[in-house]
Each structure stands twice: as C-alpha cells, then as structure tokens.
Amino acid sequence: MTVLRWDLGHRSVRDAEQWLASLPPVPGMVACTQLVRDDRPRVAITIAAPVKTELPSGGTSVADHGTGRAVIYPGxxxxxxxxxxxxxxxxxxxxxxxxxxxxxxxxxxxxxxxxxxxxxxxxxxxxxxxxxxxxxxxxxxxxxxxxxxxxxxx
Known part of the structure; x- marks a missing residue:
C-alpha cells in the first residue's frame, strides 16, 4: 500500500479526526494523525489504503506513517x-x-x-x-x- 500525507493546516487533533471521519469508509484503510511541531504547529494526516481507493487530492507520497497515531485501522x-x-x-x-x-x-x-x-x-x-x-x-x-x-x- 502507498502511504499519502496531507498537511491541511488542522489546528487540533479533533479537527483532523473530523476530516478523516468525513471520508467514505474503505476496508483495510489505515489513517493516522501526526503533530507537526515547527513555527506553525498543526496536525497532519497520513492514509494508507488499497491501491484502487479514491482518496482526496493533494496528498503527497511518504515512506510510512512515521510515528503517527492511528485513528482508522482494521478492527x-x-x-x-x-x-x-x-x-x-x-x-x-x-x-x-x-x-x-x-x-x-x-x-x-x-x-x-x-x-x-x-x-x-x-x-x-x-x-x-x-x-x-x-x-x-x-x-x-x-x-x-x-x-x-x-x-x-x-
């Protein structure tokens, strides 16, 4: 599975989780939040889903979820x-x-x-x-x- 990352400027984990909850359910998807600690603190999102899954545009490919915390995952x-x-x-x-x-x-x-x-x-x-x-x-x-x-x- 390819892992994609979105940095949409979410100011809180709750905002990022609400965005994730708005996505259609996808079997096998893993979606994580990650705190970005720089001059503009925010919460980024990574998603790994089966290859033919329609995901929102704007994601960039990354190696893995890093140290993210999983919000959506199998089970x-x-x-x-x-x-x-x-x-x-x-x-x-x-x-x-x-x-x-x-x-x-x-x-x-x-x-x-x-x-x-x-x-x-x-x-x-x-x-x-x-x-x-x-x-x-x-x-x-x-x-x-x-x-x-x-x-x-x-």
Missing amino acids: VELLTGTMTVADLLAKSAIEKVTVIGGAAATTQTMLDTRAFVRPQWIDGVLTLVATPAPDGHIAPFEVPNPTPCCADHD
Missing part, C-alpha cells in the same frame, strides 16, 4: 467494552501492547477500551500504549475527552 470498530489483550490483537491491526510504568500485559490481561483506542506507530509496529487501571486491568493511555491543560486556571 477499530470492534474495540469496545472490556476485552483481553489477546482479543484486541486478534480483532484489530494492533500488533503490540505496552504498559507505561513497566507493568507487563499478558494476552489474558483485561483492557478497558473506553471505546477509544488510538495506537501509535513505534518502530514500525502498530502499538497500543496503555496505563494501569482499576482491578488489575489496563486502559489506553489516551483518554477520549482530555481536560485541556490549565482548564481550571484563569
């Missing part, structure tokens, strides 16, 4: 509720789970998905970064509706 719609790591790996394109803080996740570790699973490309492997959660479970590190930094300050 994402199945990652709801609580499931074992083995189920997550079997049902989706995610290949690996790592837990912050050094705790190990086995295939039988329970994952509370929060219906919001955003894996990242780490060393070319689609990896879910998780954090310890109550009852010995783990949960995706990224939360669905994060509180903006300094939200409680005037």
